Amino acid sequence: MTGYGRSFALWREAAGAWDDYVRHPFVQGLGDGTLPRDGFLRYLVQDYRFLIHFSRAWALGAAKAGTLAEMRACIATVDALVNHEMPLHIRICAEAGIPAETLETTPEAPGNLAYTRYVLEAGYSGDFLDLLAALAPCVLGYGEIGARLAREGAADSPYRDWIATYASEDYQRTCREVGALIDAAVAARLGDAPETLPRWRELAGRFATATRLEAAFWNLGLEN
Numbered sequence: 001m002t003g004y005g006r007s008f009a010l011w012r013e014a015a016g017a018w019d020d021y022v023r024h025p026f027v028q029g030l031g032d033g034t035l036p037r038d039g040f041l042r043y044l045v046q047d048y049r050f051l052i053h054f055s056r057a058w059a060l061g062a063a064k065a066g067t068l069a070e071m072r073a074c075i076a077t078v079d080a081l082v083n084h085e086m087p088l089h090i091r092i093c094a095e096a097g098i099p100a101e102t103l104e105t106t107p108e109a110p111g112n113l114a115y116t117r118y119v120l121e122a123g124y125s126g127d128f129l130d131l132l133a134a135l136a137p138c139v140l141g142y143g144e145i146g147a148r149l150a151r152e153g154a155a156d157s158p159y160r161d162w163i164a165t166y167a168s169e170d171y172q173r174t175c176r177e178v179g180a181l182i183d184a185a186v187a188a189r190l191g192d193a194p195e196t197l198p199r200w201r202e203l204a205g206r207f208a209t210a211t212r213l214e215a216a217f218w219n220l221g222l223e224n
């Protein structure tokens, strides 16, 4: 078990494509080092664009939050994305000779547009829970992937920096805090037995859609 909370555990179990996401061939290639470098860099440039929009979506979470504690949790996640995760992308790309300008100007791939706008739309047209359910696979899936690849021993992988970022205590703490935020937000709005309500199915549906979009996102690094 990941320790990222009860809602996540139930939504993860119900999301048909969860294994397609966390055990995608791209992920296996990161772990065993067989992923071609050019595909990794192509993914990373797209992911930089992705994280810009995801940071915006978490900032929208702060706007939609119902309490100061919820607001703080959203802002802490924006900080983790902007100040801890994105510098990894900037550094690896700089080392590979990809300038910061390229990160800013590369057009977003259709799969990237689809995913980021789906999540933002969940926040614009839905409430705080809709937004959290759409955001959860992103943060927590990478936490699960990073922890597993590190456990399986990726010390020799050329992608060990990437793996170490998501396996790190900082990232894992963010995952635990996001899991706790979701559970508390669900309990405050839906009570003690949320899974008995029709609303729960809608939220699980949002999580499942975002999971499918995550699985498809890895293909950006495998397609030419």
Ligand SMILES: Cc1ncc(CN)c(N)n1
Binding pocket: 047, 050, 051, 085, 137, 138, 139, 142, 214, 217
């Ligand atoms: C597509 C995607 N999903 C999730 C993460 C982890 N924040 C990410 N960097 N990129």
